[in-house]
Amino acid sequence: MKKFTQASWDEPLIKELSRPGRVGNEVPSDPAVRSKFKDPAALVPESMRRASVNLPELSELQVLRHFNRLSQMNFSVELGMYPLGSCTMKYNPKVSEMIASSDSMKGAHPLQPPETVQGILSIFYDLERALSEVTGMHRFSLSTAAGAQGELAGVLMIRKYLRDHEGGARDEILVPDSAHGTNPASAAMAGFRVVKVPSEPDGQVRASKVKELASEKTAGMMFTVPNTLGLFEGEVKEVCDAVHGAGGLMYYDGANMNALLGRARPGDMGFDVVHLNLHKTFATPHGGGGPGAGPVGATRKLTDYLPVPVVTKGKGGYSLDYGLRRSIGPLKGFVGNSAVLLRAYVYIRLLGASGLKDVSSMAVLAANYLWKSLDPEAYPASHGKELLRKHEAVVSVKGELPGTAMTVAKAVLDLGMHAPTVYFPLIVHEALMIEPTESEPEEMLDEYAAALNDIYAKLKDGSLGVVPRNTSVGRVDEVKASHPLTLKVHW
Numbered sequence: 001m002k003k004f005t006q007a008s009w010d011e012p013l014i015k016e017l018s019r020p021g022r023v024g025n026e027v028p029s030d031p032a033v034r035s036k037f038k039d040p041a042a043l044v045p046e047s048m049r050r051a052s053v054n055l056p057e058l059s060e061l062q063v064l065r066h067f068n069r070l071s072q073m074n075f076s077v078e079l080g081m082y083p084l085g086s087c088t089m090k091y092n093p094k095v096s097e098m099i100a101s102s103d104s105m106k107g108a109h110p111l112q113p114p115e116t117v118q119g120i121l122s123i124f125y126d127l128e129r130a131l132s133e134v135t136g137m138h139r140f141s142l143s144t145a146a147g148a149q150g151e152l153a154g155v156l157m158i159r160k161y162l163r164d165h166e167g168g169a170r171d172e173i174l175v176p177d178s179a180h181g182t183n184p185a186s187a188a189m190a191g192f193r194v195v196k197v198p199s200e201p202d203g204q205v206r207a208s209k210v211k212e213l214a215s216e217k218t219a220g221m222m223f224t225v226p227n228t229l230g231l232f233e234g235e236v237k238e239v240c241d242a243v244h245g246a247g248g249l250m251y252y253d254g255a256n257m258n259a260l261l262g263r264a265r266p267g268d269m270g271f272d273v274v275h276l277n278l279h280k281t282f283a284t285p286h287g288g289g290g291p292g293a294g295p296v297g298a299t300r301k302l303t304d305y306l307p308v309p310v311v312t313k314g315k316g317g318y319s320l321d322y323g324l325r326r327s328i329g330p331l332k333g334f335v336g337n338s339a340v341l342l343r344a345y346v347y348i349r350l351l352g353a354s355g356l357k358d359v360s361s362m363a364v365l366a367a368n369y370l371w372k373s374l375d376p377e378a379y380p381a382s383h384g385k386e387l388l389r390k391h392e393a394v395v396s397v398k399g400e401l402p403g404t405a406m407t408v409a410k411a412v413l414d415l416g417m418h419a420p421t422v423y424f425p426l427i428v429h430e431a432l433m434i435e436p437t438e439s440e441p442e443e444m445l446d447e448y449a450a451a452l453n454d455i456y457a458k459l460k461d462g463s464l465g466v467v468p469r470n471t472s473v474g475r476v477d478e479v480k481a482s483h484p485l486t487l488k489v490h491w
Protein backbone atom coordinates (compact mmCIF):
# COMPACT_ATOMS: atom_id res chain seq x y z
CA MET A 1 0.00 0.00 0.00
CA LYS A 2 1.48 3.35 -1.00
CA LYS A 3 1.75 6.09 1.60
CA PHE A 4 -0.10 9.22 0.57
CA THR A 5 0.23 11.21 3.74
CA GLN A 6 3.79 12.46 3.63
CA ALA A 7 6.65 13.03 1.23
CA SER A 8 7.98 9.57 0.64
CA TRP A 9 10.43 7.97 -1.73
CA ASP A 10 7.60 6.20 -3.56
CA GLU A 11 5.54 9.23 -4.55
CA PRO A 12 3.65 7.94 -7.61
CA LEU A 13 3.48 9.71 -10.95
CA ILE A 14 0.40 11.86 -11.31
CA LYS A 15 -0.83 9.51 -14.03
CA GLU A 16 -0.66 6.61 -11.59
CA LEU A 17 -2.97 8.51 -9.25
CA SER A 18 -5.51 9.02 -12.00
CA ARG A 19 -8.94 7.31 -11.82
CA PRO A 20 -11.40 7.51 -14.77
CA GLY A 21 -14.13 10.03 -14.21
CA ARG A 22 -12.53 11.95 -11.35
CA VAL A 23 -12.64 15.71 -11.88
CA GLY A 24 -10.91 18.65 -10.28
CA ASN A 25 -13.03 21.50 -11.61
CA GLU A 26 -15.75 23.40 -9.79
CA VAL A 27 -19.22 23.29 -11.29
CA PRO A 28 -20.72 26.82 -11.45
CA SER A 29 -23.88 27.25 -9.35
CA ASP A 30 -25.92 28.87 -12.17
CA PRO A 31 -28.60 26.21 -13.05
CA ALA A 32 -28.45 27.08 -16.74
CA VAL A 33 -24.71 26.39 -16.80
CA ARG A 34 -25.09 23.40 -14.46
CA SER A 35 -27.47 21.68 -16.82
CA LYS A 36 -24.83 21.84 -19.51
CA PHE A 37 -22.40 19.99 -17.23
CA LYS A 38 -24.29 16.83 -17.89
CA ASP A 39 -22.44 17.13 -21.15
CA PRO A 40 -19.35 19.23 -20.40
CA ALA A 41 -18.19 18.99 -23.99
CA ALA A 42 -21.18 21.14 -24.91
CA LEU A 43 -19.37 24.09 -23.29
CA VAL A 44 -16.53 23.85 -25.78
CA PRO A 45 -17.11 25.01 -29.38
CA GLU A 46 -17.29 22.00 -31.62
CA SER A 47 -14.30 23.01 -33.74
CA MET A 48 -12.09 22.99 -30.65
CA ARG A 49 -13.10 19.61 -29.22
CA ARG A 50 -10.64 16.73 -29.19
CA ALA A 51 -11.58 13.09 -28.96
CA SER A 52 -9.09 12.33 -26.19
CA VAL A 53 -6.38 14.36 -24.49
CA ASN A 54 -5.32 11.59 -22.17
CA LEU A 55 -4.91 13.85 -19.15
CA PRO A 56 -4.74 12.44 -15.62
CA GLU A 57 -8.11 12.54 -13.86
CA LEU A 58 -7.88 13.63 -10.23
CA SER A 59 -9.63 15.80 -7.69
CA GLU A 60 -8.26 19.26 -6.97
CA LEU A 61 -7.10 18.21 -3.51
CA GLN A 62 -5.25 15.19 -4.87
CA VAL A 63 -3.37 17.39 -7.33
CA LEU A 64 -2.53 19.87 -4.60
CA ARG A 65 -1.22 17.14 -2.30
CA HIS A 66 0.78 15.46 -5.03
CA PHE A 67 2.67 18.65 -5.86
CA ASN A 68 3.10 19.56 -2.23
CA ARG A 69 4.62 16.16 -1.53
CA LEU A 70 6.97 16.58 -4.50
CA SER A 71 8.00 20.02 -3.27
CA GLN A 72 8.83 18.53 0.13
CA MET A 73 11.22 16.11 -1.50
CA ASN A 74 13.28 19.11 -2.57
CA PHE A 75 15.98 20.81 -0.51
CA SER A 76 16.69 24.50 -0.34
CA VAL A 77 18.53 27.01 1.79
CA GLU A 78 15.12 27.94 3.19
CA LEU A 79 14.84 24.44 4.66
CA GLY A 80 18.32 23.96 6.06
CA MET A 81 22.00 24.70 5.75
CA TYR A 82 23.39 24.44 2.23
CA PRO A 83 27.14 24.15 2.82
CA LEU A 84 28.08 23.12 -0.72
CA GLY A 85 31.58 24.62 -0.57
CA SER A 86 32.72 26.55 -3.62
CA CYS A 87 29.20 26.64 -5.09
CA THR A 88 27.51 27.82 -1.94
CA MET A 89 24.07 29.29 -2.14
CA LYS A 90 23.67 31.94 0.53
CA TYR A 91 20.33 32.82 1.94
CA ASN A 92 18.70 35.39 -0.35
CA PRO A 93 16.82 37.91 1.81
CA LYS A 94 13.11 38.13 1.04
CA VAL A 95 13.21 41.86 0.52
CA SER A 96 15.53 41.37 -2.48
CA GLU A 97 13.12 38.81 -3.91
CA MET A 98 10.19 41.18 -3.48
CA ILE A 99 11.97 44.07 -5.17
CA ALA A 100 13.29 41.90 -8.00
CA SER A 101 9.82 40.57 -8.72
CA SER A 102 8.06 43.94 -8.50
CA ASP A 103 5.87 44.92 -11.45
CA SER A 104 8.16 47.75 -12.50
CA MET A 105 11.09 45.36 -12.71
CA LYS A 106 9.20 42.60 -14.46
CA GLY A 107 7.61 45.04 -16.90
CA ALA A 108 10.88 46.62 -18.09
CA HIS A 109 12.10 45.61 -21.55
CA PRO A 110 15.77 45.67 -22.56
CA LEU A 111 14.94 47.47 -25.80
CA GLN A 112 13.16 50.35 -24.08
CA PRO A 113 14.72 53.76 -24.82
CA PRO A 114 17.15 54.68 -22.00
CA GLU A 115 15.10 57.72 -20.97
CA THR A 116 12.27 55.38 -19.92
CA VAL A 117 14.48 53.13 -17.73
CA GLN A 118 16.61 55.71 -15.95
CA GLY A 119 15.78 54.20 -12.55
CA ILE A 120 17.12 50.74 -13.20
CA LEU A 121 20.11 52.11 -15.14
CA SER A 122 21.00 54.32 -12.18
CA ILE A 123 20.85 51.21 -9.95
CA PHE A 124 23.22 49.33 -12.26
CA TYR A 125 25.52 52.34 -12.36
CA ASP A 126 25.62 52.44 -8.56
CA LEU A 127 26.14 48.67 -8.39
CA GLU A 128 29.06 49.00 -10.76
CA ARG A 129 30.56 51.70 -8.53
CA ALA A 130 30.00 49.59 -5.39
CA LEU A 131 31.70 46.52 -6.88
CA SER A 132 34.61 48.68 -8.02
CA GLU A 133 34.93 50.06 -4.49
CA VAL A 134 34.77 46.64 -2.84
CA THR A 135 37.46 45.18 -5.13
CA GLY A 136 39.66 48.22 -5.72
CA MET A 137 39.04 48.11 -9.48
CA HIS A 138 38.49 51.11 -11.73
CA ARG A 139 35.39 49.89 -13.51
CA PHE A 140 33.07 46.89 -13.87
CA SER A 141 31.03 45.35 -16.66
CA LEU A 142 27.97 43.61 -15.26
CA SER A 143 26.73 41.53 -18.15
CA THR A 144 28.58 38.21 -17.77
CA ALA A 145 26.18 35.51 -16.61
CA ALA A 146 28.28 33.32 -14.28
CA GLY A 147 31.67 33.13 -12.65
CA ALA A 148 32.95 31.00 -15.50
CA GLN A 149 31.83 33.54 -18.10
CA GLY A 150 33.48 36.30 -16.08
CA GLU A 151 36.70 34.29 -16.17
CA LEU A 152 36.49 33.83 -19.93
CA ALA A 153 35.91 37.57 -20.31
CA GLY A 154 38.91 38.29 -18.09
CA VAL A 155 41.36 36.09 -19.95
CA LEU A 156 40.09 37.36 -23.31
CA MET A 157 40.77 40.88 -22.05
CA ILE A 158 44.30 39.87 -21.07
CA ARG A 159 44.83 38.31 -24.50
CA LYS A 160 43.62 41.38 -26.34
CA TYR A 161 45.55 43.81 -24.16
CA LEU A 162 48.80 41.91 -24.70
CA ARG A 163 48.22 41.58 -28.43
CA ASP A 164 47.64 45.33 -28.67
CA HIS A 165 50.73 46.16 -26.68
CA GLU A 166 53.28 43.59 -27.68
CA GLY A 167 51.84 41.15 -30.24
CA GLY A 168 50.67 37.60 -29.58
CA ALA A 169 53.84 35.89 -28.36
CA ARG A 170 52.55 35.24 -24.84
CA ASP A 171 50.42 32.13 -24.96
CA GLU A 172 50.64 30.64 -21.47
CA ILE A 173 48.51 31.17 -18.39
CA LEU A 174 49.64 29.96 -14.97
CA VAL A 175 46.94 28.28 -12.87
CA PRO A 176 47.50 26.74 -9.40
CA ASP A 177 46.59 23.07 -8.98
CA SER A 178 44.05 24.03 -6.30
CA ALA A 179 42.05 26.20 -8.74
CA HIS A 180 38.41 25.63 -9.64
CA GLY A 181 38.13 23.65 -12.87
CA THR A 182 36.64 26.63 -14.67
CA ASN A 183 40.02 28.44 -14.46
CA PRO A 184 42.01 26.12 -16.75
CA ALA A 185 38.91 25.64 -18.90
CA SER A 186 38.50 29.40 -19.44
CA ALA A 187 42.19 29.85 -20.20
CA ALA A 188 42.08 27.01 -22.72
CA MET A 189 38.91 28.38 -24.34
CA ALA A 190 40.68 31.71 -24.79
CA GLY A 191 43.44 29.89 -26.67
CA PHE A 192 46.09 29.71 -23.93
CA ARG A 193 48.24 26.81 -22.84
CA VAL A 194 47.67 26.14 -19.15
CA VAL A 195 50.76 25.84 -16.96
CA LYS A 196 49.96 24.19 -13.63
CA VAL A 197 51.48 25.76 -10.50
CA PRO A 198 51.82 23.12 -7.77
CA SER A 199 50.76 24.18 -4.27
CA GLU A 200 53.07 23.49 -1.34
CA PRO A 201 52.19 21.00 1.45
CA ASP A 202 50.60 23.87 3.40
CA GLY A 203 48.15 24.39 0.50
CA GLN A 204 49.64 27.67 -0.68
CA VAL A 205 51.41 28.89 -3.78
CA ARG A 206 54.98 30.13 -3.37
CA ALA A 207 56.21 33.16 -5.28
CA SER A 208 59.52 31.37 -5.88
CA LYS A 209 57.66 28.62 -7.79
CA VAL A 210 55.77 31.18 -9.83
CA LYS A 211 59.07 32.93 -10.66
CA GLU A 212 60.45 29.62 -11.91
CA LEU A 213 57.47 29.00 -14.19
CA ALA A 214 56.92 32.55 -15.47
CA SER A 215 58.68 33.51 -18.69
CA GLU A 216 58.37 35.64 -21.81
CA LYS A 217 55.58 33.20 -22.82
CA THR A 218 53.48 34.08 -19.76
CA ALA A 219 50.37 36.12 -20.52
CA GLY A 220 49.22 36.01 -16.93
CA MET A 221 48.12 34.01 -13.94
CA MET A 222 44.66 33.15 -12.61
CA PHE A 223 44.79 33.21 -8.84
CA THR A 224 42.02 32.49 -6.33
CA VAL A 225 42.29 34.25 -2.97
CA PRO A 226 41.31 32.87 -0.50
CA ASN A 227 42.02 29.65 -2.39
CA THR A 228 39.70 26.69 -2.76
CA LEU A 229 41.16 25.14 0.40
CA GLY A 230 39.73 28.10 2.28
CA LEU A 231 43.23 29.51 2.92
CA PHE A 232 44.45 33.03 2.36
CA GLU A 233 47.46 32.97 0.06
CA GLY A 234 50.31 34.32 2.20
CA GLU A 235 52.49 35.40 -0.74
CA VAL A 236 49.84 36.99 -2.89
CA LYS A 237 51.70 40.26 -3.30
CA GLU A 238 54.98 38.52 -4.16
CA VAL A 239 53.16 36.26 -6.65
CA CYS A 240 51.68 39.34 -8.36
CA ASP A 241 55.13 40.92 -8.48
CA ALA A 242 56.61 37.75 -9.98
CA VAL A 243 54.07 37.61 -12.80
CA HIS A 244 54.24 41.35 -13.48
CA GLY A 245 58.02 41.09 -13.44
CA ALA A 246 57.80 38.54 -16.25
CA GLY A 247 55.47 40.88 -18.22
CA GLY A 248 52.20 39.04 -17.49
CA LEU A 249 48.93 40.22 -15.95
CA MET A 250 47.17 39.00 -12.81
CA TYR A 251 43.63 37.64 -12.89
CA TYR A 252 41.73 37.44 -9.59
CA ASP A 253 39.15 34.69 -9.27
CA GLY A 254 36.85 36.50 -6.84
CA ALA A 255 34.47 33.62 -6.20
CA ASN A 256 35.65 33.57 -2.59
CA MET A 257 35.39 37.30 -1.97
CA ASN A 258 32.89 36.62 0.83
CA ALA A 259 35.81 36.17 3.21
CA LEU A 260 37.43 39.50 2.32
CA LEU A 261 34.47 41.88 2.04
CA GLY A 262 35.38 45.24 3.51
CA ARG A 263 38.79 43.98 4.66
CA ALA A 264 41.07 43.47 1.68
CA ARG A 265 40.83 44.38 -1.99
CA PRO A 266 42.35 42.52 -4.93
CA GLY A 267 43.15 45.87 -6.57
CA ASP A 268 45.40 46.75 -3.62
CA MET A 269 47.09 43.34 -3.79
CA GLY A 270 48.20 43.89 -7.37
CA PHE A 271 45.52 42.23 -9.51
CA ASP A 272 44.60 43.67 -12.92
CA VAL A 273 41.30 41.93 -13.73
CA VAL A 274 38.75 40.32 -11.41
CA HIS A 275 35.44 38.54 -11.55
CA LEU A 276 32.93 38.20 -8.72
CA ASN A 277 30.35 35.46 -8.27
CA LEU A 278 27.40 37.53 -7.10
CA HIS A 279 25.64 34.42 -5.78
CA LYS A 280 28.50 33.53 -3.46
CA THR A 281 29.06 36.99 -2.05
CA PHE A 282 26.05 39.20 -2.67
CA ALA A 283 23.15 36.81 -2.00
CA THR A 284 21.69 36.18 -5.44
CA PRO A 285 20.42 32.95 -6.99
CA HIS A 286 22.92 30.71 -8.74
CA GLY A 287 20.82 28.27 -10.67
CA GLY A 288 23.26 25.69 -11.94
CA GLY A 289 25.80 28.01 -13.52
CA GLY A 290 23.21 30.47 -14.75
CA PRO A 291 21.12 32.51 -15.12
CA GLY A 292 23.40 34.20 -12.66
CA ALA A 293 25.89 37.02 -12.71
CA GLY A 294 29.67 37.04 -12.71
CA PRO A 295 30.61 40.70 -13.34
CA VAL A 296 34.16 41.53 -14.46
CA GLY A 297 36.22 44.43 -13.15
CA ALA A 298 39.44 45.95 -14.39
CA THR A 299 42.09 48.42 -13.34
CA ARG A 300 42.29 51.66 -15.27
CA LYS A 301 44.70 50.37 -17.91
CA LEU A 302 42.40 47.48 -18.84
CA THR A 303 39.06 49.28 -18.56
CA ASP A 304 38.68 49.78 -22.31
CA TYR A 305 38.88 46.02 -22.79
CA LEU A 306 35.84 45.18 -20.65
CA PRO A 307 32.93 43.39 -22.33
CA VAL A 308 30.21 45.76 -23.50
CA PRO A 309 27.85 47.22 -22.60
CA VAL A 310 28.90 49.16 -19.53
CA VAL A 311 26.57 51.60 -17.80
CA THR A 312 27.53 55.25 -18.14
CA LYS A 313 26.29 58.53 -16.77
CA GLY A 314 26.37 61.53 -19.04
CA LYS A 315 24.64 64.89 -19.49
CA GLY A 316 21.55 63.12 -20.86
CA GLY A 317 21.36 60.70 -17.95
CA TYR A 318 22.26 57.03 -17.73
CA SER A 319 22.75 54.77 -20.74
CA LEU A 320 24.31 51.52 -21.90
CA ASP A 321 27.62 52.23 -23.60
CA TYR A 322 28.62 49.84 -26.37
CA GLY A 323 31.46 52.04 -27.49
CA LEU A 324 34.43 51.04 -25.31
CA ARG A 325 37.39 51.46 -27.65
CA ARG A 326 39.25 48.17 -27.17
CA SER A 327 36.38 46.02 -25.83
CA ILE A 328 36.43 42.24 -26.31
CA GLY A 329 32.80 42.77 -27.38
CA PRO A 330 29.53 41.57 -25.90
CA LEU A 331 29.35 38.14 -24.25
CA LYS A 332 25.72 38.31 -23.19
CA GLY A 333 22.65 40.26 -24.31
CA PHE A 334 22.10 43.74 -22.95
CA VAL A 335 23.15 44.42 -19.35
CA GLY A 336 23.01 40.72 -18.35
CA ASN A 337 20.64 39.05 -15.90
CA SER A 338 19.14 42.25 -14.61
CA ALA A 339 16.98 40.76 -11.84
CA VAL A 340 20.04 39.02 -10.39
CA LEU A 341 22.03 42.25 -10.51
CA LEU A 342 19.19 44.09 -8.81
CA ARG A 343 19.21 41.59 -5.92
CA ALA A 344 22.94 42.14 -5.41
CA TYR A 345 22.36 45.88 -5.31
CA VAL A 346 19.60 45.52 -2.72
CA TYR A 347 21.88 43.32 -0.59
CA ILE A 348 24.68 45.88 -0.70
CA ARG A 349 22.31 48.73 0.17
CA LEU A 350 20.71 46.71 2.96
CA LEU A 351 24.03 46.09 4.66
CA GLY A 352 26.07 49.15 3.79
CA ALA A 353 29.84 49.24 4.15
CA SER A 354 29.91 48.20 7.80
CA GLY A 355 27.37 45.42 7.25
CA LEU A 356 29.47 43.97 4.44
CA LYS A 357 32.43 43.93 6.79
CA ASP A 358 30.32 42.01 9.32
CA VAL A 359 29.48 39.48 6.60
CA SER A 360 33.13 38.55 6.13
CA SER A 361 33.71 38.33 9.90
CA MET A 362 30.71 36.07 10.41
CA ALA A 363 31.48 33.90 7.37
CA VAL A 364 35.04 33.32 8.57
CA LEU A 365 33.89 32.70 12.14
CA ALA A 366 31.25 30.19 11.03
CA ALA A 367 33.71 28.29 8.80
CA ASN A 368 36.28 28.02 11.61
CA TYR A 369 33.70 27.16 14.27
CA LEU A 370 32.32 24.32 12.17
CA TRP A 371 35.79 23.09 11.24
CA LYS A 372 36.89 23.05 14.89
CA SER A 373 33.72 21.20 15.89
CA LEU A 374 34.61 18.27 13.65
CA ASP A 375 36.41 15.27 15.11
CA PRO A 376 40.02 15.83 13.91
CA GLU A 377 40.67 12.08 13.95
CA ALA A 378 37.79 11.45 11.57
CA TYR A 379 38.15 14.54 9.40
CA PRO A 380 41.78 15.70 9.40
CA ALA A 381 42.56 18.97 7.65
CA SER A 382 44.48 18.18 4.52
CA HIS A 383 46.61 21.32 4.44
CA GLY A 384 47.79 24.06 6.77
CA LYS A 385 46.37 22.59 10.00
CA GLU A 386 47.59 25.56 12.00
CA LEU A 387 46.16 28.20 9.65
CA LEU A 388 42.87 30.01 10.10
CA ARG A 389 40.22 29.04 7.56
CA LYS A 390 38.53 31.79 5.57
CA HIS A 391 35.15 31.22 3.90
CA GLU A 392 35.27 27.40 3.95
CA ALA A 393 37.04 24.40 5.44
CA VAL A 394 38.32 21.41 3.48
CA VAL A 395 38.92 18.13 5.26
CA SER A 396 39.78 14.57 4.24
CA VAL A 397 37.66 11.69 5.40
CA LYS A 398 40.10 9.43 7.19
CA GLY A 399 40.39 5.96 5.70
CA GLU A 400 42.07 4.27 2.85
CA LEU A 401 39.02 3.14 0.95
CA PRO A 402 38.14 5.26 -2.08
CA GLY A 403 34.56 6.45 -2.01
CA THR A 404 34.43 7.20 1.73
CA ALA A 405 33.70 10.90 1.22
CA MET A 406 30.79 9.96 -1.04
CA THR A 407 29.43 7.58 1.60
CA VAL A 408 29.58 10.32 4.23
CA ALA A 409 27.80 12.72 1.87
CA LYS A 410 25.03 10.20 1.18
CA ALA A 411 24.61 9.59 4.91
CA VAL A 412 24.20 13.36 5.40
CA LEU A 413 21.32 13.31 2.90
CA ASP A 414 19.65 10.57 4.90
CA LEU A 415 19.46 12.97 7.84
CA GLY A 416 17.56 15.51 5.75
CA MET A 417 20.61 17.77 5.47
CA HIS A 418 22.49 19.03 2.42
CA ALA A 419 25.83 17.36 1.76
CA PRO A 420 29.09 19.30 1.52
CA THR A 421 30.96 19.37 -1.78
CA VAL A 422 32.91 16.14 -2.31
CA TYR A 423 36.17 15.38 -4.12
CA PHE A 424 37.12 19.00 -4.68
CA PRO A 425 39.73 20.47 -4.65
CA LEU A 426 41.30 17.64 -6.60
CA ILE A 427 44.52 17.83 -4.58
CA VAL A 428 42.73 16.63 -1.42
CA HIS A 429 42.25 12.91 -0.76
CA GLU A 430 38.59 12.00 -0.06
CA ALA A 431 37.72 15.68 0.25
CA LEU A 432 34.76 17.28 1.96
CA MET A 433 34.48 21.01 1.38
CA ILE A 434 32.20 22.79 3.82
CA GLU A 435 31.10 26.41 3.49
CA PRO A 436 28.43 27.43 5.98
CA THR A 437 28.33 31.18 5.09
CA GLU A 438 27.55 33.96 7.54
CA SER A 439 23.82 33.23 7.75
CA GLU A 440 23.83 30.08 9.89
CA PRO A 441 23.11 30.19 13.62
CA GLU A 442 25.44 28.42 16.06
CA GLU A 443 22.89 25.63 16.71
CA MET A 444 22.80 24.73 13.02
CA LEU A 445 26.60 24.55 12.89
CA ASP A 446 26.59 22.35 16.03
CA GLU A 447 23.97 20.07 14.56
CA TYR A 448 25.84 19.71 11.30
CA ALA A 449 29.17 18.95 12.97
CA ALA A 450 27.50 16.45 15.32
CA ALA A 451 25.88 14.72 12.34
CA LEU A 452 29.23 14.40 10.52
CA ASN A 453 30.96 13.11 13.66
CA ASP A 454 28.21 10.60 14.28
CA ILE A 455 28.29 9.38 10.67
CA TYR A 456 32.02 8.77 10.90
CA ALA A 457 31.63 6.87 14.18
CA LYS A 458 29.04 4.61 12.52
CA LEU A 459 31.22 4.21 9.45
CA LYS A 460 34.07 3.10 11.66
CA ASP A 461 32.13 0.59 13.75
CA GLY A 462 30.35 -0.77 10.68
CA SER A 463 26.85 0.25 11.77
CA LEU A 464 26.21 2.85 9.03
CA GLY A 465 24.73 0.34 6.60
CA VAL A 466 23.78 1.19 3.06
CA VAL A 467 23.23 4.89 2.45
CA PRO A 468 21.18 6.73 1.40
CA ARG A 469 18.03 5.02 2.59
CA ASN A 470 15.63 7.93 3.03
CA THR A 471 15.99 9.79 -0.27
CA SER A 472 13.70 9.60 -3.27
CA VAL A 473 16.41 7.83 -5.30
CA GLY A 474 19.35 5.82 -4.07
CA ARG A 475 22.86 6.05 -5.50
CA VAL A 476 22.79 7.69 -8.89
CA ASP A 477 25.40 7.45 -11.63
CA GLU A 478 27.37 10.60 -10.73
CA VAL A 479 29.45 10.51 -13.88
CA LYS A 480 26.67 10.15 -16.39
CA ALA A 481 25.58 13.78 -16.03
CA SER A 482 28.76 14.94 -17.73
CA HIS A 483 30.12 11.88 -19.48
CA PRO A 484 29.87 11.07 -22.32
CA LEU A 485 29.40 14.71 -23.22
CA THR A 486 29.32 16.06 -26.75
CA LEU A 487 30.41 19.67 -26.86
CA LYS A 488 30.75 21.96 -29.82
CA VAL A 489 32.41 25.35 -29.62
CA HIS A 490 31.50 27.90 -32.28
CA TRP A 491 33.64 30.99 -32.53
Ligand SMILES: Cc1ncc(COP(=O)(O)O)c(C=O)c1O
Binds near residue numbers: 180182228294
Ligand atom coordinates in the same frame (compact mmCIF):
# COMPACT_ATOMS: atom_id res chain seq x y z
C1 LIG B 1 36.69 29.43 -6.99
C2 LIG B 1 35.63 29.38 -8.06
N1 LIG B 1 35.90 29.91 -9.26
C3 LIG B 1 34.99 29.90 -10.24
C4 LIG B 1 33.71 29.37 -10.05
C5 LIG B 1 32.76 29.34 -11.21
O1 LIG B 1 31.61 30.09 -10.98
P1 LIG B 1 30.22 29.74 -11.70
O2 LIG B 1 29.74 28.46 -11.12
O3 LIG B 1 29.33 30.90 -11.36
O4 LIG B 1 30.49 29.63 -13.17
C6 LIG B 1 33.38 28.84 -8.80
C7 LIG B 1 32.03 28.30 -8.53
O5 LIG B 1 31.26 28.76 -7.73
C8 LIG B 1 34.36 28.85 -7.78
O6 LIG B 1 34.10 28.35 -6.58
